[in-house]
Amino acid sequence: MKRRNLQQMQQNQWKYKIIAFLLITCCLGSFVLMHMWHNRIKLQLLSREPKISFLFIARNRLSLDLVWDEFFQGAKEPLFSIFVHSRPGFVFSKATTKSAYFLGRQVSDSIQVDWGEASMIQAERILLQHALKDPLNQRFVFLSDSCIPLYNFSYIYDYIMSSSTSFVDSFADTKHGRYNPKMHPIVPVTSWRKGSQWTVLIRKHAEVIVEDEVVFPVFQLHCKRRSLPEFWRDKPFPADPSKEHNCIPDEHYVQTLLAHKGLEKEITRRPLTHSAWDLSASKDPERRGWHPLSYKFSDATAKLIQDIKAIDNIHYETENRREWCSSKGRPSACFLFARKFTRPAALRLINTALLNFQ
Template identity: 75%
Template sequence: MIVFRVLCFGVHFRINVFMLSPCPHWGAYVDITMVDWGEATMIEAERILLRHALTDPYNERFVFVSDSCIPIYNFSYTYDYIMSTSTSFVDSFADTKEGRYNPKMDPVISVYNWRKGSQWVVLTRKHAGVVVNDTTVFPMFQQHCKRKSLLEFWRDRPFPADPAKEHNCIPDEHYVQTLLAQEGFEGEITRRSLTYSAWDLSASKDRERRGWHPVTYKFSDATPVLIKSIKDIDNINYETENRREWCSSKGKPAPCFLFARKFTRPAALHLLNLSVLGARRGAKSET
């Protein structure tokens, strides 16, 4: 029997409670740890989840989702999509922006292997083991990959005299990608995420929808039109690498995303009531 484990977590008052599948609010508590957004504690939390999940020898895939994620297809389609390939799904691309890579990481982590991407990855058992057993890259992230100081976090540490000179490194956007590149495993991954997020917020007039986090879909946003627009995405363009990733499954064109975020609880329940979350058009429905 081959199974995959869904790993999820939610942040409440800077304390993350980690649970194994099913999620988000059921399952066995496996660890409790203090986590700050934009700090290396985020990737330590991911490593804790993987370490516990690896104790089950039947787990072959490890899927990271958040408590604001929704599945946009039924379980059968999602399972077949993930298990149809021997690769991990890791959104990974060369990061050319100045200020993210800290030269103090060199020579342990060279700029040549520096990558960026989404933390919402799907890992094979082999790659999950690489993350858990890493003793080289993670310490470098703890020391030299830190988010830029923000006024709302001024209590965390003294606010710098010149914030413009700070490196702005968000660990969970770089760690898995950089680790797999550093260890020579990029040829074993599909370099895209299976989780959709809306980041282009420049046209939004809602100040709460602009910033460092993806847009949150509320009840009024949760429509069949929105879900269809996400399901219709069949390619992803990576400008920094001049690369367009055409999405496929079992050697045939396929939708890019199996999950989507961020949805409020009322929005997610509304979509369930509308019965718009299910199998791909033309596919046999799950019974």
């Protein structure tokens, strides 16, 4: 009996060893296959050229869609992708756009966006979430519905792809009236930055923005624009409006987040989108400089485009810093895009061949 039990135990041990060997072999085989599959996918991605993702934030339709249609006609379609954030329920169809490039390109989970509110940041994050699903999207360009490209696709693609940094207009905001002390200590004043929301991001920084669950909630709670007089009838009248914090979230969020994460050395601290600010344009000192100038039909001249293209440096008074513009290590024009153009102005530029994208 003991001998029989011993034989059974020995047989079982051999069975266990064989089973363990088979399991190890299967695991190693699976690992090798997965590694080979991963490398194959990686090689396939590397063999394909990276793309620029154009991210449009619009109220409804894109009034300058015909301008962008001509721009994209001069591009290799595999080298770009398009996403549009418009009001909830709006659909780009043949009835709402004359450009096939925008058909069905609106994101399905858009939200209502209000100027000067954190909803603008959320719209940016939604666009990035969609664009990041494609691993070939390596650069992310934010554009408004009044933006035009100044150069053809090939020039813009080479300019952006030749840089390993993000282009983020960012400077230290010395007017602490915009900074709410309630944001401390999560967002310290030492990280407080200001700039334009029309950024160009590398993939790493786009992922940082989408994954942020710390700084964004603080902005939602404590970064709010000053209440406007016409809305005081709907809200409690402020005791002293001049003492209200006047924080415009989309002018601070990306800049402050990247500074907070210690990533400022990885950005080129200037924008690629031109805006004209005229401090004397408004008679109301409270609203002076809130919005850039809009270019109308009469403004759309060769001199305007030449003057914008000729800008080769940007001066930041608050930091006593001058940012000279370069591409591929050589001096270059600062701007690839410009705003705010009305539809008549943009169409005039196209019809008079002042913008040539071919």
